[in-house]
Amino acid sequence: MSLLDHRANDDLASLEAGLDALESNERKTLPRWRRWLAATWPPLVAVALLVVVWQLVYNAGVLPAYRLPSPSDVLASLRDQWQAGTLQQATWNSVRRGGLGFLASLAIGTPLGLLVGRVRSVRRAIGPILSGLQSLPSVAWVPAAILWFGLSDATIYFVVLMGAVPSIANGMVSGLDQVPPLYLRVGRVLGARGLASARHVLLPAALPGYVGGLRQGWAFSWRSLMAAELIARSPDLGLGVGQLLDQSRQLQDFPGVLAGILTILVIGIAIELCLFAPIERRVLRRRGLVAATS
Amino acid sequence: MTVLEDQGTVTTTAPAVTLRGVTKRFGQGPNILDDVSLDVAEGEFLCLLGASGCGKSTLLSLVAGLDRPTTGTVEVPGGRAALMFQEPALFPWLTASQNVELALRLRGVGKKERRERAQELLTLVRLKDAGGKRVHELSGGMRQRVAMARALAQDSHVLLMDEPFAALDAITRDVLHDELVHLRQSQKLTVLFVTHNVREAVRLGDRVVLLSSRPGRVVKEYEVKIGQPRRIESPEVAQLSMTVTDELRAEIRRHGGQS
Numbered sequence A: 001m002s003l004l005d006h007r008a009n010d011d012l013a014s015l016e017a018g019l020d021a022l023e024s025n026e027r028k029t030l031p032r033w034r035r036w037l038a039a040t041w042p043p044l045v046a047v048a049l050l051v052v053v054w055q056l057v058y059n060a061g062v063l064p065a066y067r068l069p070s071p072s073d074v075l076a077s078l079r080d081q082w083q084a085g086t087l088q089q090a091t092w093n094s095v096r097r098g099g100l101g102f103l104a105s106l107a108i109g110t111p112l113g114l115l116v117g118r119v120r121s122v123r124r125a126i127g128p129i130l131s132g133l134q135s136l137p138s139v140a141w142v143p144a145a146i147l148w149f150g151l152s153d154a155t156i157y158f159v160v161l162m163g164a165v166p167s168i169a170n171g172m173v174s175g176l177d178q179v180p181p182l183y184l185r186v187g188r189v190l191g192a193r194g195l196a197s198a199r200h201v202l203l204p205a206a207l208p209g210y211v212g213g214l215r216q217g218w219a220f221s222w223r224s225l226m227a228a229e230l231i232a233r234s235p236d237l238g239l240g241v242g243q244l245l246d247q248s249r250q251l252q253d254f255p256g257v258l259a260g261i262l263t264i265l266v267i268g269i270a271i272e273l274c275l276f277a278p279i280e281r282r283v284l285r286r287r288g289l290v291a292a293t294s
Numbered sequence B: 001m002t003v004l005e006d007q008g009t010v011t012t013t014a015p016a017v018t019l020r021g022v023t024k025r026f027g028q029g030p031n032i033l034d035d036v037s038l039d040v041a042e043g044e045f046l047c048l049l050g051a052s053g054c055g056k057s058t059l060l061s062l063v064a065g066l067d068r069p070t071t072g073t074v075e076v077p078g079g080r081a082a083l084m085f086q087e088p089a090l091f092p093w094l095t096a097s098q099n100v101e102l103a104l105r106l107r108g109v110g111k112k113e114r115r116e117r118a119q120e121l122l123t124l125v126r127l128k129d130a131g132g133k134r135v136h137e138l139s140g141g142m143r144q145r146v147a148m149a150r151a152l153a154q155d156s157h158v159l160l161m162d163e164p165f166a167a168l169d170a171i172t173r174d175v176l177h178d179e180l181v182h183l184r185q186s187q188k189l190t191v192l193f194v195t196h197n198v199r200e201a202v203r204l205g206d207r208v209v210l211l212s213s214r215p216g217r218v219v220k221e222y223e224v225k226i227g228q229p230r231r232i233e234s235p236e237v238a239q240l241s242m243t244v245t246d247e248l249r250a251e252i253r254r255h256g257g258q259s
Helices: A003-023 A032-060 A071-084 A086-118 A120-135 A138-149 A153-177 A181-189 A194-231 A241-250 A254-286 B056-064 B096-105 B111-124 B140-153 B170-186 B198-204 B235-256
Strands: B002-004 B015-025 B031-041 B045-049 B071-075 B082-084 B158-162 B190-195 B207-211 B218-223
Touching: A003 B140, A003 B170, A032 A071, A071 A086, A071 A254, A086 A120, A086 A153, A086 A194, A086 A241, A086 A254, A120 A153, A138 A153, A138 A194, A153 A194, A181 A194, A194 A241, A194 A254, A241 A254, B015 B056, B015 B190, B031 B056, B031 B071, B031 B190, B031 B218, B045 B198, B056 B158, B056 B190, B082 B140, B096 B111, B096 B140, B111 B140, B140 B170, B170 B198, B190 B198, B198 B235, B207 B235, B218 B235
Parallel strands: B045 B190, B045 B207, B082 B158, B158 B190
Antiparallel strands: B002 B218, B015 B031, B015 B071, B207 B218
């Protein structure tokens, strides 16, 4: 390179550096704890308000106390269940069932979704059934499952699978459908064929839709599990949160009923918030699909 | 400046890309490309110019091996050609550097070497410090430079470019023109560059080939005998652009039925 070329090269380098600096926005992000605080206090305030309203209604005596217990009654019921150990036991049983059922749904739903998403004949054949199944409340399977499997774990897992598999499979399908054809072309230009193309291009590109499907799949697993536990009760089955709730109903223990509902809600939210929301946020943020502050 | 009426060019080196009597149609449709014969010499910068419907992108797909001609032959003696699109089409789940590394990985390059080579290539396109950035953190011009580094990672001396700067703003495009000319010289690339921008073609190319539309045929060739570095504003570039534009317009008018 001649001296002149070197100078031209330096000019170009500084020009590009300037353009790059002008066009990239350095985002200012708040510290992590500030973001966490900003996201946390509004729902906490809302819950606190709800409890206050509840207490006021209770104090006003609109309904008799056995029809509407006070917040502290429910809290006391939760404490009793905790001290008796039934709450922990039921929570563990239900979470274990929900988790196992979800993992099994994952193992079935993922390949099923790949098949439906990538093989045209399979898609024509079972695509509509799969979307249809998604709108069928899985509690409808409980009577059939009881007749097939009796009051056993198999009944519970069957209902969970029927709830979660369509969601996960459909998530995979929509993820695959959203893959821009240009990515696949680029992959081919770079020499990705067959499995390499699936591994390096197709599957990573389909990930956001798939993760959305997983999140929904978990919600459906949990709902189906509770439906199954509320209906299928037997001493042979370990005590789950649903069974605990139904037990309270039979004992006319209203604080216990509300405590049960609360437990189901809190577990569902906790797993969603601690597991699925961070995974989804991470996937989307890496791709620039959500603002870093949200 | 010479205007060659026929399709042949006198070259001393072996062509890097050869098309012979290439015709392409999809299914029973009309011909997209009709009897196109073209040689791109080793180290040449050839611009393909044409209005909509001239089959420019189809032609590049054929050279890239993404598609096959209906009749005729396409040869790239050096093996695969690298291809760049109008969109950078970087993978958003990877960092800039990982995007470049993927191209190397798919060629079977080992992990350590991959990392070093990717860093070299990013340095070459002046993005030494941007390797860890995600695609959405890069500006349009930076993305297209990463795409350039990725194309270079294919280690092919033939680079096909499908309107790679069409979506960029004018200032960035101008800078990337300089960058491309510089890279082409330092990396000894053969470039087949498709555009519908006459000035861009004249600014960049050693030769400009004008294609007709529907079907795409080679209409005319212009040898650009203006030394590099050129500027898009220079009177020489403007003058040849005028000649080419007139011819292009004449070609477009034929489709209006009032010629």
